[in-house]
Structures are given as C-alpha cells and as structure tokens.
Amino acid sequence: MAVTGLIDKSTPTDKSTPISPNRKPSKKLERGGRNLVLLGIISFVIAFATVTVSLLIYHNSGDIYLDRSRPGYLPDEDEIDDGDNGEEDYIFEKSGPVTMEVLEEYLRHLDTEVQSIDEYTDPFGPDALSNSTLGI
Template sequence: MPKMSSGGRNLIRLGLIATIITILTTTISLVIYHNSGDIYLDRSRPGFLPEKHEVKHEDQPEKTYSFPESGNLDSKTLEEFRENFKKTLEDTKNLKDPFSADNLSDDFVGLKSPNK
C-alpha cells in the first residue's frame, strides 16, 4: 500500500473536523430550539393548524382591494383603483404616530387573538 502524503492526511483531518463541528452545532441548535418551546409553534406541523372544518368564517380577514392582474385597463378600473387608494391613504394619514410600535400590534393589523 502506498504511503499517504502529509497533504492527504491534512485533508482527511480537515474533513473530519468540519464534520464534527457541523454535527456539534446542529445538535446544539436543535436542543435550543426544543428547549425554548419554539418547536411547538412550528406552523408547518399538522397538529398546530386547525382543520378546515374547524375554521370559522368570522375569523377570516376582511377582503381588501387588490388591483386586477389581468384584464382591460379602462377609466372605470382606474377610478376604482383611485377610490380604494384614497381610502388607504386617508387611513395612513390618520395615524397618530406612524413610527410607533403600536402600529404592529395584532389588533391594529387586523389579527384576532384566539381567546376573543
């Protein structure tokens, strides 16, 4: 069997060290993720989201205006867009403090808490 050069040994050492570091950091991050409780809030897990038959229609967000992606662009469509834009602009202008953290609260953005 041919003798391995020191460069080959160093490459093997580098690979092993990188693999050990990867396994160690992944294990630590998963332990933190589990111990913090965030693992139980993962929305991709099937048990967290309600079933389709459990969703109440009153919990659905209000329908907001969205400009049509396709279709004819005529004066009626533009006027409808302008009216909806004016409503949104007025709501924005009526904010007391536009840079307040209260503007990001669940109630302000239209999210209802589950206990209400």
C-alpha cells in the first residue's frame, strides 16, 4: 500500500533546495544586508556630527585654552620644582589657636609662595608682542 504524505526521514533532505521553485529566498538576505549597511552609515554620520559639535563647543567655549593636557602647554619640571619646594605640602590648619608664633609661621610659608610668583617679573608684559620683537 502506498503511503503518501509521509516523509522518508532516513533520507537526508537538502535544506538549500527551495520548497517552491518560483520564490527567491535570497531577497530577504539582500534586504537585511542593505539595512545593515544603512545602519552602519547612519551610525557613522551621527558619530561624526556629535564629535564635530563637541569639538566646536570645546574650542568656542575656551576650554581648550585651559586644557592642561596639551603637549607643550604645561610648565616644565624646572619651572614647577624650584629645588626644595616643600611649600606645596603646607596647609594652614583651619582650627587651632591664633598666636603671634602661629601667624609668624604662616607669614613665613606664605612669603615663599609669593617669591615663586615674583620670579615672573613681568607676566604678560608688552615686550613679547612689541613691533621690535615680532620684527615689524
């Protein structure tokens, strides 16, 4: 008796074989691939736009001029460390008695800090932009 409608499972089926010879399953793959490419392009454009805006804000706001990570725009080591500069560690205590000795010590440490400021004899002086300096 012929048995119809039963699939002979002992025989491996070819999955690549289309069920209907008229349908193109690769159309789905094509659409998916195109969407993926489109997603990549969109992501790139958004990233590019946001980075551009961020850099514009960074520049226009002036933060770039305060940025201490720019190479060459930080003081050299010899400009910071003037030999034995332990004043950076000194912090005047917020609590405690106020006596003449305390104030003398305070002024002594403060004087060292002030001397470091005074080493720049003419900060932002006019000479650097004078006609003679620039050769105008």
